[in-house]
Amino acid sequence: MEVKTWPVVGVVFATLWVFVRGLPLTVSSLVGGFLAGLLVGLPVAFIFRRLYAERIDLGRGVRSLPYAGLYLRAFAWELLRANIDVAYRVLSPGMPIEPEVILVPLRVESDVAITVIANSITITPGTVTLDYDSETNALYVHGVNGRDPEAIAEPIRTWEDYALGLFDEDASPSDPPPEIVVSGGERDSTTNRRDGGKDDD
DSSP states (O other): OEEEHHHHHHHHHHHHHHHHHTOOSSHHHHHHHHHHHHHHHHHHHHHTGGGSOSEEEHHHHHHHHHHHHHHHHHHHHHHHHHHHHHHHHHHSTTOOOBOEEEEEEOSOOSHHHHHHHHHHHHHSTTEEEEEEETTTTEEEEEESBTTOHHHHHHHHHHHHHHHHHHTTOSSOTTSOOOOOEETTOOOOTTEEGGGTSEEOO
16 A cells, blocks of 8 residues: 655654653653654654655555564674674784675665665674675675675675565575675685785695
């Protein structure tokens, strides 16, 4: 069912207002805060209605909710894991940090999906999105774990699988992802940093 977008955005603003205010968990305070949010949110959404699509498909929005939950769960887990990993690398006496830039081609194509994935990468400790190549539909990603570029790309691929359903993309999670490109070439696991990156023969 398609409806005008700005009233939906106004309701979203009102809901966010309830969370931002930190109201007591009573029915009267929550309802009052929501109504107050509507008084502000609906006019603001109407004024800025040209910034988003005129109509929205609520059915598709409801169908995408499970994917949103899966995306958030996967992102939260990677955020926790990455914090622990970066803390270990910083506190380790040997400072095992080997930066690398990789090019990660994407299957998602919409601006919003690309932006969500790019921001997720940057928010996660140890990785940052450097640039987007529109010709190849790929992200340049800098990571501290350069010895294992696939480990950098693995969570990105997981997020992308859920983003394909979340944003109703043409591609499917079953489609094989394109190969990543490592800027410095493949690294050998036997590389010794102390002898200038030469293999131990």
